[in-house]
Amino acid sequence: MIKLNAITISIGDELLSGKTIDSNNAYISQQLDLIGIPVVKKLIIGDVREDIIDALDWAFAQADILTLTGGLGPTHDDITKSVLCEYFGVALVPYPELLEKLKERFIKRGFKFSVSNESQAEYPENAALLENPVGTAQGMHFVHKGKHLFVMAGVPNEMKAVTDKGIIPILATLTSALVEKIDIHSIGIPESTLYELSKPIFDEHPNLKVAYLPKQGMVTIRLSINSNNVGENTAFLLGIFEQIRQRRPKNIYGHDREDLSSVIGSLLLERKATVATAESCTGGLVASMITDINGSSDYFSTGFVTYANQTKQKLLGVREETLARHGAVSEETVSEMLSGTLRHAESNYAIAISGVAGPTGGSAEKPVGTVYIGVADNSRQHIQRFQFGNNRILNKEMSAFTALNQLRLLMEGLI
DSSP states (O other): OOOOOEEEEEEOHHHHHTSSOOOHHHHHHHHHHHTTOOEEEEEEEOSOHHHHHHHHHHHHTTOSEEEEEOOOSSSTTOOHHHHHHHHHTOOEEEOHHHHHHHHHHHHHTTOOOOGGGGGGGEEETTOEEEOOTTSSSOEEEEEETTEEEEEEOSSHHHHHHHIIIIIHHHHHTTOOOEEEEEEEEEESSOHHHHHHHHHHHHHTOTTOEEEEEEETTEEEEEEEEEESSTTTTHHHHHHHHHHHHHHOTTTEEEETTOOHHHHHHHHHHHHTOOEEEEESTTTTHHHHHHTTSTTGGGTEEEEEEOOSHHHHHHHHOOOHHHHHHHOSSSHHHHHHHHHHHHHHHOOSEEEEEEEOOSSSOOOSSSOTTEEEEEEEOSSOEEEEEEEOOSOHHHHHHHHHHHHHHHHHHHHTTOO
8 A cells, every 4th residue: 555645835925924714724634634645744834935945845855745725826926836937947838728718717707808817827837737617727736756746726716626626536546545534513512522422432443533623512523444445434434423423413413514504404305394584693694504505495484684672573573571571682582583483484493593692782690692592383482591602703603503403403303
């Protein structure tokens, strides 16, 4: 088995300053890991000629595979191609067919084609071009002293397209190592608790590689295993997922690309049912997440953003007496929001949310982060109080994710 390793390099002053988060290195690492090529080091550098040359020397001395992203645009600070020509001692060569395609692309989009864009059809003469189907800067593949350098644009969707369609197929032919993986998604369960309930299962399979990936209120368990053939361990990994889900079905909601929006979408489609939303503190975020899924018009009825008390009364029929006695952030108000949503939207299910997102507006009884989340069908309601943190944006996000999970639990009969 041929074992290869890799180093990823990202170029961009905006990455060093923190104005832009470097997500490219993470994606490339994930894709290389799937074909058994570990990324052993990562590097971020600025748009500086000397730094790019030093980074290439350093990386070529340590790794078999190098990836480099950034600096391929048409402006004066995009110097990657010129530095690569200097590094390899070659010239830039024009690609007339690419130039014509670029001009056609601009014309179709109603833009003027400026002279500066002609550089997007010029590449180092020793580069094998990798098609970029979603942008103007083509990817490049260099072989240098038996090692491989792949260069891509820094725009994330362009980087992903070149990685998936160009780089991975090439590297898959160079290594016989394959890795299969599964991501197991959870919500509302601490990482330590998830570890304790899953550890006995993993201990029975020492060949599994396990990683816990926590973020606010949610944890993903990434399992990976070496395979000789693609699909060899798919059933095994799915079996592990089912074992863990059976231990905490309220918290384990899906795997891989099954996010909460797609999970509830599938459940609604199976039931030929619809859902409507009524949101206060989340400002329409739940409705936005539901409609992120293609085809959601088959099951999403409508969404009410009733941020002010007056709109809760006018659009949903929440009683003034209820608001005066219990407040907008209360089980009673959310109950009437649910009833009004079902009535006015004529949907099968409803979600309602009202809370104190912060950072101000809290009280001793209802501190910042207090959120009431309700779900209902035409026969019953389930309303629960949650206490999130002090960060407004994270409170909104966690409220939205939790609301989707509560709907899942209602539909699956788990609450």
